[in-house]
Amino acid sequence: MNARPRVVVIDDSTxxxxxxxxxxxxxxxxxxxxxxxxxxxxxxxCDVVVLDLLLRGPxxxxxxxxxxxxxxxALRERGLPVCLYTDERRAVVLALCLRxxxxxxxxxxxxxxxxQSAVAQVRxxxxxxxxxxxxxxxxxxxxxxxxxxxxxxxxxxxxxxxxRAWSDIAGSLYITEDTAREHYQAACRKLRDYLxxxxxxxxxRAVGLGPGDVLAEE
Amino acid sequence: MNGxxxxxxxxxxxxxxxxxxLVAPAMRAVVLAQIALxxPAGARVASHPLAYAALSVTAIAVxxxxxxxxxxxxxxxxxxxxxxxxxxxxxxxxxxxxxxPASHVVGTWEAWASGFAINVGAIAAAWLRPVPAVGxxxxxxxxxLLWAASAGTxxxxxxxxxxxxxxxxxxxxxLLVHHLRRLAAEADRSRDEVVAATRALELERxxxxxxxxxxxxxxxSDEDTPAEVLPGLRRQADREAKRLxxxxxxxxxxxxxxxxxxxxxxATALEGFEDLPLEPAVELGAHxxxxxxxxxxxxxxxxxxxxxxxxxxxARQVVIHxxxxxxxxxxxxxxDGVGFDQRDQPLGFGLNTQAGQVxxxxxxxxxxxxxxxxxxxxxxxxxVMPE
Numbered sequence: 001m002n003a004r005p006r007v008v009v010i011d012d013s014t015x016x017x018x019x020x021x022x023x024x025x026x027x028x029x030x031x032x033x034x035x036x037x038x039x040x041x042x043x044x045x046c047d048v049v050v051l052d053l054l055l056r057g058p059x060x061x062x063x064x065x066x067x068x069x070x071x072x073x074a075l076r077e078r079g080l081p082v083c084l085y086t087d088e089r090r091a092v093v094l095a096l097c098l099r100x101x102x103x104x105x106x107x108x109x110x111x112x113x114x115x116q117s118a119v120a121q122v123r124x125x126x127x128x129x130x131x132x133x134x135x136x137x138x139x140x141x142x143x144x145x146x147x148x149x150x151x152x153x154x155x156x157x158x159x160x161x162x163x164r165a166w167s168d169i170a171g172s173l174y175i176t177e178d179t180a181r182e183h184y185q186a187a188c189r190k191l192r193d194y195l196x197x198x199x200x201x202x203x204x205r206a207v208g209l210g211p212g213d214v215l216a217e218e
Numbered sequence: 219m220n221g222x223x224x225x226x227x228x229x230x231x232x233x234x235x236x237x238x239x240l241v242a243p244a245m246r247a248v249v250l251a252q253i254a255l256x257x258p259a260g261a262r263v264a265s266h267p268l269a270y271a272a273l274s275v276t277a278i279a280v281x282x283x284x285x286x287x288x289x290x291x292x293x294x295x296x297x298x299x300x301x302x303x304x305x306x307x308x309x310x311x312x313x314x315x316x317x318x319p320a321s322h323v324v325g326t327w328e329a330w331a332s333g334f335a336i337n338v339g340a341i342a343a344a345w346l347r348p349v350p351a352v353g354x355x356x357x358x359x360x361x362x363l364l365w366a367a368s369a370g371t372x373x374x375x376x377x378x379x380x381x382x383x384x385x386x387x388x389x390x391x392x393l394l395v396h397h398l399r400r401l402a403a404e405a406d407r408s409r410d411e412v413v414a415a416t417r418a419l420e421l422e423r424x425x426x427x428x429x430x431x432x433x434x435x436x437x438x439s440d441e442d443t444p445a446e447v448l449p450g451l452r453r454q455a456d457r458e459a460k461r462l463x464x465x466x467x468x469x470x471x472x473x474x475x476x477x478x479x480x481x482x483x484x485a486t487a488l489e490g491f492e493d494l495p496l497e498p499a500v501e502l503g504a505h506x507x508x509x510x511x512x513x514x515x516x517x518x519x520x521x522x523x524x525x526x527x528x529x530x531x532x533a534r535q536v537v538i539h540x541x542x543x544x545x546x547x548x549x550x551x552x553x554d555g556v557g558f559d560q561r562d563q564p565l566g567f568g569l570n571t572q573a574g575q576v577x578x579x580x581x582x583x584x585x586x587x588x589x590x591x592x593x594x595x596x597x598x599x600x601x602v603m604p605e
């Protein structure tokens with residue numbers, strides 16, 4: 001496996017397509033596209049696709065381009081790991097994206113190191129979630145969703161949902177930081193597995209929303 | 219001299235001194251009246267009437283000057299006539315033996331020196347420290363005993379009894395004056411402590427009132443404050459202005475009449491902090507009900523913590539997490555900013571008082587954890603208010 005992950009960036013922003021490689025020197029940007037359709041028309045081999053959640057498409061182009069969960073599914077059908085790159089913070093929206101097959105979520109406001117770390121982890125098959133999804137994991141677990149978390153995983157998720165630092169969590173649970181991160185990663189995988197096997201309506205009900213309240217099927 | 223602290227105008231110490239400076243001249247005036255009444259009779263039987271009269275007039279004159287001195291200065295502690303007063307008392311005792319017949323030396327007011335000595339000893343206790351005053355009283359009594367015994371006209375028991383009156387009264391007055399001054403000093407100290415505590419309370423009340431407003435004003439006045447922050451700051455400035463108007467009017471702002479839950483509290487407290495990278499996760503605890511004063515105090519604390527985050531933390535993420543088990547609620551605000559070392563960096567007024575003491579006073583537990591480079595976490599928890 002190459003040291004530098006090969007990344008395709010799909011984002012309707014010209015600035016992000018042009019500047020992504022400069023801002024993230026630890027990844028190898030092998031292609032940038034404004035839409036999923038253009039990537040499908042001229043694909044390149046890559047380890048991870050960095051995907052903007054909301055794609056407007058080129059001006060004058062077709063009014064409806066694949067985006068959101070449809071875009072994720074199109075890329076997953078090609079066997080490509082997808083890491084979302086978005087400012088969307090609503091946990092249920094992000095949860096439905098994980099359900100559609102995304103492996104990770106990074107906010108555009110996060111520092112470059114977070115994105116580079118997320119790309120590396122997604123390439124290794126790990127699940128990368130944002131703070132809002134950590135809160136959602138705790139919420140789903142407390143409301144009886146079948147995530148099957150162990151008590152340690154539950155403790156780590158509960159602490160991370162409260163924003164506690166890794167060193168603090170490790171100290172209070174008498175484990176190493178690496179062990180705490182392993183519990184966390186395992187809980188994130190369980191979240192993704194749960195989401196993949198649960199209908200959108202059930203997910204929305206589990207968090208107290210009516211079906212379709214947040215994001216209708218595109 | 220007795221020294222129990224400065225007697226500032228209006229103080230209890232000053233009042234006590236004035237009281238002593240009134241009682242001492244009054245005691246002397248009584249003695250003077252008795253002397254004045256008996257001087258003519260004494261002069262008639264004195265071997266040297268002129269000398270007797272001169273001594274008596276000197277005693278009266280010195281006493282009058284002492285009385286005026288006490289009344290004018292308002293204290294019996296200082297003045298130039300205390301020394302001459304002692305000299306007259308010590309000189310008058312042998313003079314009675316020399317000037318009056320032996321039969322008049324003991325037990326009469328023609329021989330006024332004994333009565334005068336008792337009063338001089340007692341007044342000396344008002345301007346000498348207790349130990350020197352009692353020592354002087356004992357010496358003066360001994361001096362009186364010596365000359366009374368030398369007259370040979372009475373038993374030694376009677377002479378001793380008369381002589382003991384001098385140190386006896388000195389001890390009584392010394393105790394009284396010392397006690398009075400100590401009480402006055404304690405009263406002044408207590409008053410000073412009350413004044414200091416009141417000032418501290420007022421300062422704290424003022425700090426509570428202006429702490430958040432000062433943060434908002436500082437950012438509004440700073441030309442480097444990003445433009446996107448300004449709309450939120452203006453809304454907060456408007457809210458602070460309303461709160462300060464309530465404060466100036468002596469009324470507490472009301473919560474608005476809605477349901478008093480963690481959710482409604484946060485909806486108000488988070489307003490204007492859109493510039494911060496807030497990550498609210500409050501679904502688990504938003505419905506927990508709070509009493510009105512806890513709702514107010516926790517809301518202020520949340521605002522204060524977020525002002526601190528905005529100014530100091532350089533945070534990439536600020537988690538606001540609420541939870542409840544229906545008996546107790548918990549609210550955590552954690553940032554991943556610069557943090558601080560709790561061992562050598564004391565909490566500022568905002569965290570210590572506004573987010574600490576004010577909440578503890580209302581039964582809310584507060585825990586603050588911070589590590590340099592790993593951010594700061596404030597956890598508040600308290601009982602859920604029953605339906």
